[in-house]
Amino acid sequence: MGLRCGIVGLPNVGKSTLFNALSNAKAEAANFPFCTIEPNVGVISVPDERLHILEKLVKPNKVVPTIIEFVDIAGLVEGASKGEGLGNKFLANIREVDAIIHVVRCFEDDNVTHVAGRVNPIADKDIIDTELQLKDLESVEKKIQKVEKIAKTGDSKAKNELNILNKYKEVLQNGKNARTLDLTKDEKEPIRDLLLLTDKPVIYAANVEESAAVTGNEWVDKFKEYVKDEGAEVIIVSAAIEAQIAEFDEPEEKEMFLSEYGLKESGLNKLISASYHILDLITYFTAGVQEVRAWTIKRGWKAPAAAGVIHTDFEKGFIKAEVIKLEEFQKYGTELACKEAGKMAIEGKEYVVKDGDIMHFRFNV
Numbered sequence: 292m293g294l295r296c297g298i299v300g301l302p303n304v305g306k307s308t309l310f311n312a313l314s315n316a317k318a319e320a321a322n323f324p325f326c327t328i329e330p331n332v333g334v335i336s337v338p339d340e341r342l343h344i345l346e347k348l349v350k351p352n353k354v355v356p357t358i359i360e361f362v363d364i365a366g367l368v369e370g371a372s373k374g375e376g377l378g379n380k381f382l383a384n385i386r387e388v389d390a391i392i393h394v395v396r397c398f399e400d401d402n403v404t405h406v407a408g409r410v411n412p413i414a415d416k417d418i419i420d421t422e423l424q425l426k427d428l429e430s431v432e433k434k435i436q437k438v439e440k441i442a443k444t445g446d447s448k449a450k451n452e453l454n455i456l457n458k459y460k461e462v463l464q465n466g467k468n469a470r471t472l473d474l475t476k477d478e479k480e481p482i483r484d485l486l487l488l489t490d491k492p493v494i495y496a497a498n499v500e501e502s503a504a505v506t507g508n509e510w511v512d513k514f515k516e517y518v519k520d521e522g523a524e525v526i527i528v529s530a531a532i533e534a535q536i537a538e539f540d541e542p543e544e545k546e547m548f549l550s551e552y553g554l555k556e557s558g559l560n561k562l563i564s565a566s567y568h569i570l571d572l573i574t575y576f577t578a579g580v581q582e583v584r585a586w587t588i589k590r591g592w593k594a595p596a597a598a599g600v601i602h603t604d605f606e607k608g609f610i611k612a613e614v615i616k617l618e619e620f621q622k623y624g625t626e627l628a629c630k631e632a633g634k635m636a637i638e639g640k641e642y643v644v645k646d647g648d649i650m651h652f653r654f655n656v
Contacts, residue, residue, distance in 0.1 A: 294587060295360040296494075296566050297388035301415050304396035305498040305530040310363035312533035313559050331363040337563055337574075337585070341617060341647060345576060345583045348624060355584040357574060359563055362388055382426050382488065390492045390570055392562060393419065397510035398500040412497065412514045420468060423488040428463040430485045431456055438481075452481040463489070471521070492569040495525045496562065504529040505553045524565045528558035573646035576617075577601070578626070594642040598652040608656035612638045615649045626651075 300306040314333020336356040346354050364384045385391065395412035435456050441449035455474070459482055462472050468489035469482070482490070495518060497511045507527045515525050536557055539545045549557060567573075571590045575597060576583065588597050599606030615626065619634040629635050644650070 293358070293360065294566065294570070294572065295362060295388045296390045296392050296562075297362045297364050297385050298392045298394060298496075299364050299385060299419065300394035301396075301418065304394050304415065305398075306394045307363055309394060309496065309498065309528065309530040309533060309558070310361060312530060312537045313361055313562070333361045333363070335359050335361060335559070335563075337587075338560060339574065339585055341574075341576065342583060342585055344617070344621060345578050345649070348620065349578050349580065349583055351578070351580055351583045353582045355582055357585040357587045359566060361392070382423075385423075385488055385491075386486045388491065390494065390566055392494045392496050392566075394496045394498055395514060397497045397508060397514065398503070400500075410510070412510055413517050416495070416514070416518070420489070421466070424463050424466065424468065427469055427485075427487045427489050428460065430487065431459050431463065431482070434481075434485060435460065455479075455481045459487070468521075493521070493523045494562065494565045494569060495523055496528050496558075497525055498528055498530050501529050501531050501552065503527070504532055524569055526558070526561045526565050528561065530558075533558045573644070575644050575646070575648040575650050577651065578620075578649050579651075588644060590646075592644055593640060594638055594644060594650075594652075595640050597644045597650070598654065601652070604656045605652050605654050608654035609640060610653040610655055612642060613651040613653070614638050614642070616645075617647045617649060620649055 298306055298310050310331065310333060314331075314335055335358060337359055339356060342354055342356055345351075362384065393416065395415050396410055397412050399410055435453065438449050438453045438456060442453045455478060458472060458474075459469055462469060469487045470490050470492070479490075495514070497507065497514060499508055499511060503511070504527065511525070511527060518525065532552060532554075536545055536548060536559075539548060545557065549555070567587075572587055573590050574585050574587055576585055578584075586597070586600050588600055594612040595606045595609040598609055598612070614636045615629045615634060619629055619632075620626075623629045623632055623634060626635070
């Protein structure tokens with residue numbers, strides 16, 4: 292399954308600079324709003340040390356990591372929900388992503404003009420939240436008008452939908468995001484087709500100056516306190532440092548550079564980890580002489596659904612799954628040795644795939 296994260300933020304918060312550094316793409320970064328007109332997409336391989344372990348053991352013809360797409364979406368301004376600036380384009384693009392990475396400016400720099408003439412990440416966040424909430428409210432109210440007519444006929448399903456929709460309307464009218472409404476997956480069904488913007492998981496990327504890359508600064512501290520009840524993740528990144536890391540080709544060079552700043556990992560790795568965590572994703576592997584490959588699935592998926600990520604026929608004709616744990620594969624060295632040692636499990640349709648499983652599927656269609 293593809294993972295797609297949209298990078299959003301007000302103009303001149305470092306959004307495009309961060310995107311360029313993460314993906315080595317060529318979105319223009321300039322000191323004026325709307326330098327990114329069309330969404331740019333960077334397809335990035337997800338770093339996973341377990342792939343290197345399997346590569347050494349299996350010695351395959353190729354190694355295929357799973358990927359994540361970062362989408363740099365045009366800068367937003369106040370009034371976007373009414374079409375101001377590039378608002379309509381921004382809002383349409385953001386509907387298509389699985390999660391939002393919201394970049395907030397937590398650095399002072401007289402050479403980079405802030406669109407509002409000041410640095411205040413909390414105010415920046417509120418501007419974007421308000422615009423997204425207004426657009427969501429518009430979507431909810433339109434659906435309420437349609438469902439109300441059916442509910443008046445006594446239709447019980449429509450009455451239930453109307454009740455849920457009105458809950459969302461109240462939350463949005465009170466200036467809160469849709470994701471703050473604590474409902475089950477089934478209860479959320481009436482709004483699923485609306486693709487509400489404020490219902491998407493969000494990661495805040497606090498863009499700081501180089502000297503604050505490890506511990507952050509007072510802007511970051513205030514921002515974390517402000518969003519602590521949202522259930523969102525706040526990641527400290529320095530777009531300036533990430534831009535320099537992107538210039539290195541060798542992993543060893545990157546590690547040495549990071550260590551000079553006291554960093555254990557890059558902002559890219561932190562964002563990928565946060566994306567997997569907030570979307571509740573895990574990785575399983577297939578390993579053979581032809582290729583070793585990583586596959587991304589939702590936590591809790593059973594074996595047939597996991598097989599379907601490879602090909603729909605695998606899910607339709609699923610018979611069984613042969614499963615080896617990575618630590619056992621490391622210990623015994625080969626699939627055959629694991630099998631002979633009784634470390635290959637034969638699992639059926641009810642098996643819940645675990646992070647790091649090495650799997651081989653049997654199917655028939």
